[in-house]
Amino acid sequence: MQLKHEAGAPHPGGETSKAAIPYLEIRDVQKRFGGVRALKGVSFSIEPGQIYHLMGENGCGKSTLIKIISGAQPADAGELLIDGKPVGHLTPVAALAAGIETVYQDFSLLPNLSVAENVGLTQQLVAASGKLARRLDLGRMRQTAERALAAVNLPTTRAFLSTRTDELPMATRQLIAIARAIASDARLVIMDEPTTALTKHEVDNLICIVNRLRAKGVAVLFVTHKLDECKSIGGRAVIMRDGQKVAECDIADHTKAELGFWMTGKVLDEARYRSAPKFGEDLLVVDALSLKDTFANVSFSMRRGEIVGITGLLDSGRNELARAIAGVAPADTGRIRLNGKDVTPRKPADAIDAGIGYVPEDRLSEGLFLEKPIEENIVVPVLDRLRGAFGILDGRRSRALAKRSVEDLQVVTPDVANPVQSLSGGNQQRVLIGRWLTINPKLLVLHGPTVGVDVGSKDTIYRIIQRLADEGMGVIIISDDLLELLQNCDRIMVMRKGEVVETFQAEALEEEALYRALVEETTVRTPQ
Amino acid sequence: MTDTTFNGATPAGNDKVSLGSAWRWLLRHPPVVTFALIVLVCLVVGSINTDFWQVSNLFDILRASVVRGLFALGVLVVLASGGIDVSFTAIAAFVMYTVTMLVTNLLPGLPMPVILLVAAAGGACFGALNGVLVHALRAPSLIVTIGTQYVIRSFLLTFVGTALFMNIPGSMEAFGKLALFTHQSANGSISVLPAFVLVLAVAAAVTWWILERTLMGRAVYAVGGNPGIAERLGFNLRTVHIFVFAYAGLLAGIAGIMHVASNRLANPFDLAGTELEIIAAVVLGGARITGGSGSVIGTLLGVVLITLVSNVLILVGIPSTWQLAIIGVFIVFAGTVFSLRAKG
Amino acid sequence: EETPSIVTVVKVTGENWFTRMNEGVDAYGKENPGVATSQVGPGKADAAQQGRLIEDLVAKKVAAIAVVPMDASALEGVLKRAAQRGIKVITHEADNMKNTLVDIEAFDNKVFGARFNEKIAECMGKSGKWTSFVGSLGSLTHVQWADGGSENAQKYPEMELVSEKNESFNDANRAYEKAREILRKYPDIKGFQGGSAIDVIGIGRAVEEAGLQDKTCVFGIGLPKDTGSYLESGAVDGISFWDPKDAGYVMNKVADMVLKDEELKDGMDLGVAGYEKVTVKKGAGDGVIVVGQAWVDVDKSNYAKYPF
Amino acid sequence: MEFRVDRQLAFLAVVNVAVLVAGGVLVGASFLDIYNLQSMAGQVPELGLLALGVMLAMISGNGGIDLSGIALANLSGVIAYLVLRDTVSPDDAPLLFSWSFAGIALLVGLVGGMLNGFLISSAGLTPIIATLGTQLFFTGLAIAFTNGSALGLGFIEPLDAFGNTPVLGVPLCFALFLLIALILGGVLRYSPFGLRLLLLGNNAKAARYAGIAEKRILFLTYTACGVLASVAGIVIAARTSSVKWDYGNSYVLIAILIAVMAGVRPEGGYGRVICVVLSATSLQILSSLFNFMDISNFFRDLAWGVLLLVFLATSGFDAKAWFKALRG
């Protein structure tokens, strides 16, 4: 297949531009962050009562675009028109006043305020057009909150209304964020990946809500990676790549493969990286691991040279399981044995001593020391080994180690003394992997190894993972990206509500089957 | 459906009244801890020395709480928004000295309400300056206000004056002497509850109203909870920053005048060095130093606790030289309890 | 040759007391063009800052330093170095100071304390409870006055000293709070002896608020202008002081004499009221102590005569 | 890891020289004579040591700060003197007295620092609250033990020599300060501990994930702050021959000023010892210059405040980018 739709070229899928003025029109919006051009001139329009799916790879600029639409960030260039009138500099309040409601990827709930306040406050703020010297109408706030919460099937009891949001589980928070967006008379509701935390049942409910909104003439803009979900909702697809809109079409008219091609610019290579695995002796045994309120009784084992994938929804316990294995948030009960030795870590240092390396999910906040040199970022776990005379760090050895690591993992940088923030996402991720290779780990736990990393980098990282496994390392990959798991793993475990509900052999597994297992309410098959 | 989600909504989920849940309840209501400490101190002191249970003693504690309380309410608002202010004593000193001097020399007949208004406005201006700097410099407010504290105080001492000012305006002196309630004890000595305690009461009520019943109040807590999210949701950070510091400055200005009226002298060197003690009172009242929490009632209790400790030690025979050490222990204790709250 | 400079270092700049002292310092300078006089002091009553100030004066190598120490013991080291550098050191209100050539006292502190007590005793009818205040226990003269008072009170067996030497830390509000505590603990107390110059202000206010103007006797050191309203209301019954202007003048005069190598003789006249016939005795170190009789007693009838 | 001259360092060095030259011009040669240089050097350690403590606390991140430094310094002196007053006679055994004084003071500093370290690392208190509480506690203890009065040590030859006598032209206490700074600088730069501390301050979460023992490092850091404070306490006692609870009650803020001027980042992860040393010396030279010129002390405080705000305003200021923009 060849690339048919260049940026700016007329979109496929026939006519959509009607004579009527669209509700919101985005014209040639640009945005750059330092050296990154996050948006290189994006235009499209939103019609009332229409559903849009904004699709594209990680880092292609989706979140940036919706932040500009919702007034959270100003654009560098370009124009926004609401009802045909240019709006100039859009502030959050102005956007809300114009009827643009947003469910952010991080939910954007105020942690120390109550559910009622989180849901009902914005409406009053907008009514006061952002002016803070106004009385708070408690009664109205409660009514608003009750109505909106009821719409998303959350309780409306007094106790629940007055709970702080940071005491609630992820899924509830997601629903509260949705409730806030529909609490007032929105004309456009934007939802940035709203289903990652939700069960199938809740997703169905969300689709009902969306249909109701559409019936009222409200436009809905989804940001999502889940093509199947998009297809079941229907509507228009807006596809972005590398800061540009590359296509816009009716989602029903195109196959997943086509959509995928527009997103990546490549024929989706679903070929497995994993080939001819050679397993060694038993490496890891996880025995009845439990952590209160998060996961229970997780047991599995793996051998040297094996790659195991773990997936599940946001609060399925998969993140906490990874953290427990890495010792970041230790489990309450259960054992972890490595090479037959009990190594159950109480803190990250224990895991590291035992030979477990952990590449965390959020590389910026959990992984890297952004302002510090690449060298320090790499050698941090082995500082003690780099001591020379008088316990002083041996700079030469440390530099040599960092350089070797950088070469080995093909990190593109002129000097390891540069701060790690000068690297691009993919390179930063490789620095993190390089850090753990310095300890010669027996087990490497990769948590979302390619989040925010583009296709080229992904490929490099996958090859590195395969090489490490071939060298006899055990690798655990925790990921949302089902394709990534299917391409790289030998086995994939699916978690739901804190339990491992199914374990698949990855070879010859259909993505469809894996997806169903992920969102299903109840188990249909017994684990293998 | 509703049921299943609701179960998810209360993770702890155990409704049985156990010691653990009582403890958790206590940690969620920090003023209760403060109140318990107050009751404890009162009972201990009162049982050692029955003189403690005198009306005059109560009056003294109330009287000594006024200036502290006004400061503390300002600090509360700043802390709730995630900032910290150490310049309020300098603002108070500047305002009280300058206003007293101006009124005495230029407008000796100025009535008290006007004086208070002028002081409040002056304090608010200095506070707003703090707010602008904190917002514009994007530096920790502790360090910014250390800077402004130096500037304000030394400007006062360099360019305005340094001499003790004994002859305060008549209206201020009269206001300081105005009695709300007079009590004659058995031995004939008179104790007076001064009317200016009402100023604290009014300030507390207004602060409560602002924090709990206005959008600004919610904005203060929102910004204290997470400034990035608050901004995204439409709260204007600059407005909030300027407001909280200006409000703290306003209360500091009024507190300065109260200090002069009750002391009947204006000393530009006064009040310096008490700022940490005030912040301590607010923290004892359950406000987190990292922002997003704190209540008026808790703050008032914290002030009463600090005042109590500094007033009653002599009654139980502990030399008042131990006062500071004991307050220090209280703060460490309260800080530990509240850090448990943050974790648990 | 340059005119030798005499620098007077006070406890803190800006207080009325030291502002008045500055007048004496300036006056001496004006009358004697042969020396340059000036006064400095830290912005905060902090012994560390005073020490640093002197440190720099020593480095600057002024001819003479006249100090009113915040805390005498904290200055011994730096004043010793001053002497080693050939700087003449004069002190005031520090008769235990070792590294000084001449310490000047307005009067014998024990006697001064006893005088207060005598007045209190007379006022309270030589019986009842009384107490004493000091600026801080580190202020030597304040402690001496308090001790002088209590020694004198031993003549009157009916008088009972309670909770002595309360520290006000030179803060009127602290003095007020302390006085209230004392009134509460000893409701029948009759006498207060103030130490620091602002003690009587705080005590006076506490007494006034308790309505005890007529039942208590408050005497102490103080300045007429500051204490006026309390003398008027009877909350403070009498104050004594020595004129800081004269003290400043005399310090500079003595410094000048030392610079000129003139001898300090017992009974000599320094040309200022109260210092017409000074006593010269041996000090704590190698230097001498010059003692005058420079007290001034003031009450309701005559305070208005003094403009400070 | 060679020696770098960054913008801050160059700037501070220029400031030092500029103020010295200004002194020479405005006051005359006496400002630059050896006695004054020694005198100024002798005054640096008290504040410099406290500022080093503040720097360490700030580097450790999470709003790190040590408000209890001067309080602990005074308490160390007070306790050391009270313990020794009745046991060792300074007249008969001055050397023994001096060394035991230093030893006990250091011990108090160690314990006080460990208390702070424990509260912050294990009890989980925010550094501001913990050190605010211990500041009041330490000060309170010093008041309680001394009844609020100053205690004179009298003239103790070795102690006095340490505080005031130059050896080979350098005041001993200043030499000690430089030595401590050198060691601290070396530790921060060339030891695993120092590197871990800087990384921890840069990103606490990433540090924990990378296996850095957060609690241990915080504990050790605040303990080191305590020890530095007690060294300051010894210097104070030696230089003033006395101990008192409220000596240097304005030092808390000046120490923070020195650290901020030195470019230590209040949000953690960055700070250079050499910059703190230069910042402390420039402040001292400026302060002495003001004293030489008979400039009011209030005015000096005004200057400090303005200076602090100016440094805050310019710290985020990128001169290179500015020049680039200027040139087009």
Ligand SMILES: Nc1ncnc2c1ncn2[C@@H]1O[C@H](COP(=O)(O)OP(=O)(O)OP(=O)(O)O)[C@@H](O)[C@H]1O
């Ligand atoms: N605040 C920022 N500072 C610097 N760069 C940024 C910032 N926000 C986004 N970027 C960069 O802009 C580009 C677009 O990011 P954006 O968050 O819009 O991607 P996205 O499509 O939402 O990706 P994802 O699917 O991972 O959420 C990326 O290269 C990102 O690194």
Ligand SMILES: Nc1ncnc2c1ncn2[C@@H]1O[C@H](COP(=O)(O)OP(=O)(O)OP(=O)(O)O)[C@@H](O)[C@H]1O
């Ligand atoms: N969130 C962010 N914050 C700050 N800078 C960022 C951020 N994301 C990216 N950058 C910067 O933007 C630049 C380009 O990043 P980007 O991820 O788009 O690179 P890339 O071309 O995709 O590289 P790679 O192929 O390695 O992923 C880098 O220099 C990086 O420092």
Ligand SMILES: [Mg+2]
């Ligand atoms: Mg995104």
Ligand SMILES: [Mg+2]
């Ligand atoms: Mg990239």
